[in-house]
Structure formats: structure tokens, C-alpha cells
Amino acid sequence: MHPRSNLFHGKFRLGNFCPQSKHAFRPFSSDETPLPTVAELISKQLWKQLKSHLLNGGPATTLLQQLLDSKTDPDLTLRYFKWSQKEFNLSHSLENRCKLLHSLANAKRYSKMRSFLNDFAKYENSVSVSSIFHAISICGDSFSATSLIADMLVKAYLYNMKTNLGFEVFKRAGDYGYKLSVLSCNHLLSALVKENEIENVEYVFKEMIRRKIEVDVSTFNIVINGLCKVGKLNKASDVIQDMKAWGILRNIITYNTLIAGYCKKGRIGKMYKADAILKEMIASEVRPNEITFNILIDGFCKDENVPAAMKVFKEMQTQGLKPNVVTYNSLIYGLCSEGRIDEANGFLDEMVRLDLKPNVATYNALLNGLCKKGKLKEATDFFDDFVKKGIAPTVITYNTLIDAYCKGGRMEDAFALRESMINRGILPDVSTYNCLIGGLGREGNIRVVRKVTSEMLNKGLKANVITYNILVEAMCKEGESRKAARVLDEMVKTGISPNHVTYNTLMDGYCREGNLRAALNVRTQMEKEGNRPNVVTYNVLIKGLCMKGKLEDANALLNDMLEKGLIPNRTTYEIVKEEMLEKGFVPDIQGHMYSISGS
């Protein structure tokens, strides 16, 4: 019973209702005086009268039941539903709510259904999806109406950020055979992509095809984007081939998504791949746009290949496409990360001349350039300057500056900056704390590292893989690799997957403590978790072996590394030079190393 059902103490006479009659709906005409019908009371919004009727007449829930059974106009029933819910603070039964939905569906009151379901998704947290499906399937006999309700329910959950429930509805809809629209499924896919649930993305996509939902170009684009986001670039390329096989035309977004995927997540030769996709795109008669060029320019800049970026920049203009703020920001970022601050400033002037307004990202890139050069004073002045000019700093601006202070060993100033950002109404995020925790770790201040970390967690911020990597490194720096290993266990328990950096850092810690056996165990563990050793892994182990004087074993690892198709880098070369060649040991791959040292 409803807690407030004692309100309905009046005599409720069921016999006064005439469920069969649509029009003569006179529940309270116990005397001969003609009374307005309930329908009239609702349509004239005479709520006070209705309330007194109900208080004398009986439970409001039963009245809803009567309205539904009598096939009263669904608009009126909905009005009564809302009013009674508010007035009596009651919650109508799931079945009656589903009946109401069905009657709205049959009367094509779609926007009313949408807002009804939106409220449901927003406020109703205790009803399971399986009971909803049971109710909607028994409360109406129109298959298409039921499908529509399920379809709208997916969107309602997604709109209210309840992706998992939207996904649940998708699965149940399959069990019941209800057909969802491609639009809702696309919404669901993109929500799953945002939450990095790539397995569910692939599942939904396959299911859509199995259920014969007409997938469209957006469906494919969203899936490609999801695959790119988690670095499954080959699979993303395969999807493009599938589109061709299905006869679905690729559009500009399809290609831009894949090119951006290679630029961001691709490894060696990624820009070569990106260029190949560009060529295929042109062959498929899809013309690159500003965004395509921006993606390529940014990719080359991040690849530390500013000359190539400049070439694309020129080509873009040759094609008659105008560079915009994003274009310039990428170039400025690229120049700054090579330390070419003056040239970056030249581009800043150029964009102003072209009437392009530099934004906070432009200034952040320049600020970062100054910070990475260790020019703390200039960076601070520059920051004050552009803030005075009216550019609103963001959390990234502060993080850039805070990190610079931390790396400069000025922890007190860094914490003061955290205070000033809070005063400005900008809340520190995980990255802010990562910078601070990293700075404290470098100082070897483990006690404060712990304190600030728990402070972060207490503020409701979640530690991410970078946070844990910083903690692992901090422990290792203090010669506490065993404790670092426990941090790794803890992160796994929290549901965060360690990555290469995590394992490599821990291995490095063990190697520096001379515990090679433990380091090799970590490699076994990382492989078991599906992380193949990379160049850094080999560098760490080779150095560890060299330090122990096991030059033959180190040599074997070098060969192993080449066999695995990994290309030694500068650090590998440094290790070989200092730890092997200078000790008179010539590794098998010395010739190979020579070519690296020159690059």
C-alpha cells in the first residue's frame, strides 16, 4: 500500500463507475443531482473539485485504472496521471503507466510519450528493465506500439546519462523481438563509444545487423570512431572495407575519423598510413575539407615533423581551403614543442593579421612552450598578460603552469596556484593532482604524496592510469619497488588496467634495486595481461642486465627485440654505447645501432 493511502478514507463505490461507457463517466452521482464528469473536471482543470471528489470517492490509483479501462481520451488520462501523482505524492503501478503509454502510442501522442519516458528514466531508479519489458509487453497488443515504447525508452535513458540501462533495453528488445530504430541504436553506440565500452559497441553493431536494423553511414562512422579511440586501427580500416562490400558510401566524416585515428593512435609510420587513407579518400571521390587538413597538420606536428606539417599547410591553401584557428593552434603547438617559440609567435601575429582570433588553446600552446623550456618567469608573465587581455584561463592553463612549477621544484608556488584557480572558480581535476603528486614524488615526499592522493579521492576525483603510474614511480624512486607492486595490485582492484608505462616503471624500479628476477616476473605478468613488451621494456631490461654485468644476456635481449620487429631508439643506443661498447663488449646488432645513432 502507498504510505499515504490512509488519505483515501472515503467510501469508494466501484458500482458508480461505468467502465463500459466512454462518455457517461459519472462516478460520484450517488444522488440525483447531475455532477460534472471526471473527464470534464480534468479537461477544465478543476483540480480542487476533483480532489474533493477523490477524497470522498476512493483511491486515486483506482481511478487511473478506470480511466485506462474506459478508453478515455489519453490526453486527459495523462493529465490526470500527472496531477494525481503530484497531488497525492503517489506512484502509479508500472502496469498502469505502461497502459497509459500504449494508449498514447495508439493515439500518436509521440512527444507526450517522449516526455513521459524522459521523466520515467530520470526519476525512476528502482524498476528493473526486465520488469518494464514484462509490463509493456502485457499492457498492449500492438507490436509496433511496443517497439516504439522500447525505442523511446532507449533514448530516454541515454538522454539521462544512463547508458547501461539504455544498453539493457537494447538487449531486452532483442529477446522480445521488438524492432528498434537505427537512430536510437546510433545514439546508443555513440554513448558506448564515449564510455570506452568498445566490446559493447561491437556487440550492438553485430546485433543491429542480425536484427536487420538498417544500419546507415553514421552507424559505421560511430563504430569506426570507437575502434580508433581504443587503438584498434586495423579493425577500423576493415570496417571501411565492409562498407564498400555493403555498398554504403563513405562520407567525409568516415575518412576524417580514420585519418584522425591513425594520427593519434598510430605507431611508427602512422603518418604514412594517414596519407594512404587520404589518397584512398580522394580516389573514392570524397574531397578533403579543412578538418582533414587540420588533422594531418596536427598529426605531423605531434610526430615532431613540422616541415611536413608546413607542406600540408601550403597544400591546404593551394586547394583553396582557408586555415582557421585550429590550424594555427596546431602549428603553434608543433613549433613550441620543438622550442621554436619565436617562430610560433610569428604565426600568432599572422593569424591576428588574418583576423583569426587566438583563443585559450593558442595561448596554452605558447605557455606550454615556455614552460617546457623552463622559462618559468616568462611563462608566468605571459599568463598574467593574456589573462589581463581578457582570455579566460582553463583548467588546462593552470595545469600547464602548475606542472612547470612542480618540475621546477617550486611546490609551494604550485600549491598556491591551485588555490588561485579555485578562487577563480576553476576546479582542479585529476591532471592537476597528477602534476602535484608527481612533483611531491620527485621530492621523495611519500608521506605528502599519500596525503594529497587521498585528498584528491576525498574530493570525488577518480585516480586514473597516469595517477597510478606516478605513484608506482614515486615508490620505485624511494627504493620501495615492493610497495610499488602493491600499488599496481591496488589499481587492478579498482578496475583500472595497467599499461606499458606501469609495467615498465615497476620493472625499472626492480632493475635499479638489482632485483632482475622480480623485473622479469613483471614482464611475464605484463605479457599475461596482453601487453606485449615494447622498446622501453627492452631498454629497461637490457640496462638492468648490463648493470649486473650480464652483457651476454643483454646482447641476447637486443637480438630478441629485433626479432620481434621492435626498432631500437636513442635510449637503446645510449645504453649500448655506455654499458657495452665502453666496456669492450660488441653486441651482434652494433651495425644496426650505428644507423640509429645517426638518426
Next chain:
DNA sequence: ATAGGGTTAG
């Protein structure tokens, strides 16, 4: 509903 720029870890 799907594509581009700025911060943090080896």
C-alpha cells in the same frame, strides 16, 4: 547520433 587544436606517467 559520427570528424580537427591546448595539461599530467616510462
